[in-house]
Amino acid sequence: xxxxxxxxxxxxxxxxxxxxxxxxxxxxxxxxxxxxxxxxxxxxxxxxxxxxxxxxxxxxxxxxxxxxxxxxxxxxxxxxxxxxxxxxxxxxxxxxxxxxxxxxxxxxxxxxxxxxxxxxxxxxxxxxxxxxxxxxxxxxxxxxxxxxxxxxxxxxxxxxxxxxxxxxxxxxxxxxxxxxxxxxxxxxxxxxxxxxxxxxxxxxxxxxxxxxxxxxxxxxxxxxxxxxxxxxxxxxxxxxxxxxxxxxxxxxxxxxxxxxxxxxxxxxxx
Numbered sequence: 001x002x003x004x005x006x007x008x009x010x011x012x013x014x015x016x017x018x019x020x021x022x023x024x025x026x027x028x029x030x031x032x033x034x035x036x037x038x039x040x041x042x043x044x045x046x047x048x049x050x051x052x053x054x055x056x057x058x059x060x061x062x063x064x065x066x067x068x069x070x071x072x073x074x075x076x077x078x079x080x081x082x083x084x085x086x087x088x089x090x091x092x093x094x095x096x097x098x099x100x101x102x103x104x105x106x107x108x109x110x111x112x113x114x115x116x117x118x119x120x121x122x123x124x125x126x127x128x129x130x131x132x133x134x135x136x137x138x139x140x141x142x143x144x145x146x147x148x149x150x151x152x153x154x155x156x157x158x159x160x161x162x163x164x165x166x167x168x169x170x171x172x173x174x175x176x177x178x179x180x181x182x183x184x185x186x187x188x189x190x191x192x193x194x195x196x197x198x199x200x201x202x203x204x205x206x207x208x209x210x211x212x213x214x215x216x217x218x219x220x221x222x223x224x225x226x227x228x229x230x231x232x233x234x235x236x237x238x239x240x241x242x243x244x245x246x247x248x249x250x251x252x253x254x255x256x257x258x259x260x261x262x263x264x265x266x267x268x269x270x
Contacts, residue, residue, distance in 0.1 A: 003172050007035040007109035009102060009132075011124040012073020016080055019115035022143035022265075024084040026113060029149040029176055034089045037105050038077040039128055040070035042098040102128055106138045113141045119259045119266070133240055133270050139169045142259070142266040146234045153177040154233035154264070155209070156224050157184040159193025162239025166269040167198070170237045173267065174207050177235070183227045185214035221257035228264050236263060240270040 008023035010016045020036065027034040074093040081091050094101035106112055118129040119142040132138045141147075153174055157163050167174075174180050180202065184195050195211040202209045212231065214223040228236050240255045258266055 003030045003032050003110035005033045005035055005109045006030070006111050006113060007037055007105055008113045009037050009039050009118075009125050009128055010073075010077045010080070012038050012040060012070075012076045013124075014076075015115070015117070015123070016077065017083075018145075019113060019143055020080055020084060022141075022147050023113040024086040024089070025147070025149060026111070026141065026143075026173075027088065028086060030172065032088065032110070034081075034084075034086055035105060035109060036077055036081045036089060036091045037102065038074050038091070038093040039098055039102050039125065040073050040094065041066055041124070042096050099128075099131065102132070103136055106132050106136050109138070111139050111141055113143050116142060116144045118142075133268060137270045139166075139267070139269045140240075142268065144263075144265045147265040148178075148234055149173070149176050150178045151234040152232050153180050153235045153237060154212075154224070154228050154231060155180060155182045155198070156220075156236065156238040157182050157193065157195060157198050158220075159184075159191050160239065162270070164239075166237050166239040166267065169269045170267045171202075171205060171207070173235075174202065174209075174237070175205070177207075180207055180209040181212050181227075181231050181233065182209050183212045183214055183224060185216060185220060185223045187215065187217040219254075219257070221254045221261070224258070225261055225263045234264045235267060236265070237267045240268040 006023055006027040008020055010020065024034055078091050081089050092105065112132055114125065114129050117123040118125040133140050155167055182195050182198050184193065195213060199209050199211060212227055214227055216223055224236060238258060
């Protein structure tokens with residue numbers, strides 16, 4: 001099992017550089033295609049606000065400005081992609097309807113990489129992050145400073161289907177990690193589970209893991225972030241919980257805390 005296509009949505013601004021560097025490192029570890037997908041502001045989103053007879057001078061100027069911004073953003077994405085020096089890079093600039101194109105590119109990718117700002121609900125790609133994780137349920141890496149493919153990976157485990165999905169989806173990355181630690185807090189969960197069972201599961205798939213039992217019955221996110229700090233983990237693998245129809249409350253308590261933390265990079269699967 002491996003990954004063949006890594007996708008990174010880009011806004012076409014200088015802020016794309018950091019996430020593009022992380023995505024290139026991830027793609028390089030698997031010799032995968034790096035799909036740099038420019039997602040500009042969608043002119044279709046502007047139409048309902050203009051009403052009938054919208055082709056007045058102000059409206060036409062607004063549309064032209066959006067077109068120019070999209071073209072400039074596409075050029076910026078191409079330039080940044082070339083600067084990564086990764087040979088298997090492909091640049092795609094989406095046309096309206098942008099969301100439909102972004103969703104399709106995500107469905108044809110193994111993993112999607114976002115930056116920390118988007119995960120926190122900030123910047124032009126914040127809504128795309130929410131939709132791709134919750135609506136599309138795509139495996140997503142939130143790349144933060146310090147991300148390393150061969151670093152220390154902490155796997156959050158409570159025996160539930162969300163944690164299982166995230167762990168199994170992240171398996172190719174866990175096989176590349178320098179070390180893997182399974183963390184769970186039996187006292188903070190109503191579910192009965194054994195951390196050693198996951199050690200056996202991973203060992204059969206070429207991953208040597210150790211166990212870290214988290215003491216306490218309080219906030220699971222706080223316990224996981226503390227464990228990540230204690231172990232020097234630069235990646236936390238966790239199941240994501242969400243309510244796609246309630247965008248303002250799209251992620252539940254644990255996931256929201258992880259997204260808004262200053263902790264390690266996150267590998268999420270909803």
